[in-house]
Amino acid sequence: MQYIETILPSLLAGVLVTLKVFVLTIIGALPLGILAGLGLKSEFKIIRWLLNGYVWLMRGTPLLLQLIFVFYGLPLINITFDRLDAALFAFILNYAAYFAEIFRGGFQAIPIGQYEAAKVLRLTPWQTQRKIILPQVIKNVIPPVGNEVINLIKDSSLVYVIGIGDLLRAGNIDAARDVTLVPYILVGVIYLLLTAVTTIGLRRLEKYYNYYR
Amino acid sequence: MIELKNIKKSFNGRPILDDINLTINDGEILAIVGPSGAGKTTLLRALAGLGDIDSGEILLDGKPFDPRSSDLKNNVIGVVFQDYNLFPNLTVWENVTLAPKMVLKMTKTALENEIKPILTHLKLAGKEGLYPFELSGGMKQRVAIARALAMKPSVLAYDEPTSALDPSMRTEVSNLLLDLKKDGVTQIVVTHDIELADKIADKIFRVNAIS
Ligand SMILES: Nc1ncnc2c1ncn2[C@@H]1O[C@H](COP(=O)(O)OP(=O)(O)O)[C@@H](O)[C@H]1O
Ligand SMILES: [Mg+2]
Numbered sequence: 001m002q003y004i005e006t007i008l009p010s011l012l013a014g015v016l017v018t019l020k021v022f023v024l025t026i027i028g029a030l031p032l033g034i035l036a037g038l039g040l041k042s043e044f045k046i047i048r049w050l051l052n053g054y055v056w057l058m059r060g061t062p063l064l065l066q067l068i069f070v071f072y073g074l075p076l077i078n079i080t081f082d083r084l085d086a087a088l089f090a091f092i093l094n095y096a097a098y099f100a101e102i103f104r105g106g107f108q109a110i111p112i113g114q115y116e117a118a119k120v121l122r123l124t125p126w127q128t129q130r131k132i133i134l135p136q137v138i139k140n141v142i143p144p145v146g147n148e149v150i151n152l153i154k155d156s157s158l159v160y161v162i163g164i165g166d167l168l169r170a171g172n173i174d175a176a177r178d179v180t181l182v183p184y185i186l187v188g189v190i191y192l193l194l195t196a197v198t199t200i201g202l203r204r205l206e207k208y209y210n211y212y213r
Numbered sequence: 214m215i216e217l218k219n220i221k222k223s224f225n226g227r228p229i230l231d232d233i234n235l236t237i238n239d240g241e242i243l244a245i246v247g248p249s250g251a252g253k254t255t256l257l258r259a260l261a262g263l264g265d266i267d268s269g270e271i272l273l274d275g276k277p278f279d280p281r282s283s284d285l286k287n288n289v290i291g292v293v294f295q296d297y298n299l300f301p302n303l304t305v306w307e308n309v310t311l312a313p314k315m316v317l318k319m320t321k322t323a324l325e326n327e328i329k330p331i332l333t334h335l336k337l338a339g340k341e342g343l344y345p346f347e348l349s350g351g352m353k354q355r356v357a358i359a360r361a362l363a364m365k366p367s368v369l370a371y372d373e374p375t376s377a378l379d380p381s382m383r384t385e386v387s388n389l390l391l392d393l394k395k396d397g398v399t400q401i402v403v404t405h406d407i408e409l410a411d412k413i414a415d416k417i418f419r420v421n422a423i424s
Contacts, residue, residue, distance in 0.1 A: 117298035120261050120290070121312035121364060131311060135302045212301050213346040 007174045007183055014170030015190060021087055021156045021166065026149065028092035033099020034134075040104040051100065058097030064158050066090045071162040087159045095152060102144045106137040139209040146202040153194050167191070214238050215260075215368055215399075220269035222255060229255050233269070235418050237368065242390060242400045244414035246407055251420040253403040254295075257370050260401070261290045273367065291361030295372040297353045299345040299360070305332075306341035309360045317364070328363050334396075335359050335389075350378050351385060358389075362398070369393070370401040375409055387413045 039051045058066070071086035081089060110133055118128040157168040171187035220233040229252040237243040245253050258264035260271065262280030271278055273289060280290060300308050310328055313319045319327070332338055335355040345353060354374065361369055374390070375383050383406075390400060390413050404410055410417050 111298075113294060113296065113298035114300065116263055117292075117294060117300070119263065120292045121360070122316045123312055127315050131315070132300050132302065139302070212344040 003178075003180070003182060004186065007178075007186070010170045010174060011167060011183070011186060011190065014165060014167035015194075017159075017165055018153075018156050018167040018194075021084075021091065021159055021164070022153055024088050025091040025095055025152060025156075028088065029095035029099055030145075032092065032096035034103050036096055036100035037103025037107060040100060041107060055097045055100055058094050059101070063090070063094050063155060064161065066094055067158055067162060083159075083162050083164050086162060087164055091152075091156075095148065098148050099145065102141050102148070103137065105144075106141040107133070109140055110136055139212075142202065142206050142209060146199075146206075149202065150195050150198055153198060154191065157191075214272075214274055216270075216272040216275075217256075217260070218270040218272065220256070220259065220271075221267045222252070222259065222264075223267060230259075230266070230420075233420070237399060237401060237416070239399050240394065240397050241415040242394055242402060242413050244410035244417045245401065245403045245420060246405065246410050246417055247420035248422050249405055251422045253405075253420050254372055256420065257292070257372055257401070257403050260368075260370060261292045263292075289367045291364060291366030291369045293354065293357045293361055293369065293371040293374060296377050297345075297357040299353055299356055301345050304342050304344055305337060305348070305356050305359075308345070308356055309363050312360070313363050328359075331359050331362050351382050354378065354386070355389070358393075368399045368401055370403070372403045373405070374402060375404065375406050383409060 036051055036054070039047050040055070042048055042051075067087065067090045070081060070090045071083065074080070074086075114132055114136070115128060118132055123131070157166060159166050160168050160172075163169075167187055167190060171183040174183035175181065214236065216236045217233055220230050221228070222230040233256060235243070245256060247253050255264060259266045260280060262282075265281065271280065278289065300311070303311065306328075309332065310319075310324050313324060313328065329338075332341065335358060337352070337355055337359060340348070340352065340356075345356070348356065354377075358369070371390075374386050378386065387409060390402065393400060394413075402410065402414065
């Protein structure tokens with residue numbers, strides 16, 4: 001118990017870094033994903049083609065590779081990021097691709113009649129999106145987006161490889177120094193707590209959106 | 214008054230509307246009848262600006278009018294869709310007031326003064342806070358009518374107003390349309406229900422299937 005108390009501060013500092021990667025990725029990837037999702041059903045073939053390529057690339061290669069590519073690879077052609085920026089760059093691009101696919105499906109599921117009703121009421125395309133389409137899309141995509149959000153909590157530990165002091169790294173340092181399993185177990189427990197809290201939050205959100213069907 | 218002159222429309226080289234000419238006077242109910250696939254919905258969509266025509270002209274009070282033009286503010290043609298297309302994420306009140314608020318820029322007081330009476334008239338008073346999924350088919354239809362009327366259209370057009378309802382509701386629908394006619398609402402009713410057309414229409418226009 002005493003031991004746990006001594007390593008807790010370093011683990012909590014690690015949690016903060018993990019949360020930072022998590023929150024900033026969500027903030028960046030969600031709007032980007034919505035835009036890309038809209039773009040995937042654009043009437044312009046080039047836009048669709050480019051975005052499909054982007055999604056294919058991001059989903060078809062390991063996030064770990066993307067992370068290493070950005071932080072260790074790009075400097076070879078004189079593009080350097082600091083560690084956190086590199087992590088956010090890779091994570092946001094990667095997660096936006098998953099979100100884009102989800103939102104594309106979400107937009108596709110809205111019946112054309114919704115657009116037509118809005119059109120004869122003379123609502124502008126932007127008003128239609130904001131008041132009618134997006135709220136329905138968001139309701140529909142909460143479960144799949146939620147799955148990705150949970151994945152992101154765990155994926156954030158990949159930043160370990162580019163030397164960011166996240167939760168996993170904090171635990172690993174303690175375990176190596178003190179030659180004990182306890183920090184690993186504690187790290188696991190903290191991840192479980194984070195995913196549990198997020199799951200509960202997502203359930204609430206889903207319930208909130210149940211006010212209509 | 215709305216006049217359609219020499220309206221033609223084909224899909225993939227197959228003529229659907231072949232030289233349609235018709236006039237609807239203010240305050241009338243015009244029924245457009247014809248077998249399924251004859252092009253009734255196509256005609257209504259052209260009038261509502263949801264589909265284009267290959268040739269022909271639409272006149273509103275004698276002046277050419279393009280239902281697809283985006284600078285039209287009030288919706289000249291209000292549409293009650295076959296399955297209503299209510300916005301499921303909005304309450305009855307929000308469904309009906311969204312466009313008046315955002316497009317016509319009506320103030321809150323104006324909305325209260327002008328929209329409430331429409332709802333009351335359509336027996337929707339007290340239902341303002343309900344969502345579409347909580348409404349019966351007949352109520353959904355009346356919300357769709359209220360939503361269209363709230364934009365003060367010159368004409369209210371229905372696509373198959375009885376098809377999504379229980380047959381026992383037919384009398385109610387015809388009474389409702391006749392009631393609106395008394396208020397001076399000009400109406401176009403697209404239907405394959407000849408009996409309904411006979412009962413309510415001042416004028417019946419037949420669209421024939423072209424083979
Ligand atoms: N967007 C479209 N593309 C191709 N064919 C269409 C389209 N819309 C309607 N049609 C065809 O036009 C014909 C008339 O359709 P419609 O106007 O819906 O008939 P009605 O409402 O009288 O039953 C049908 O044969 C239908 O398949
Ligand atoms: Mg039809």
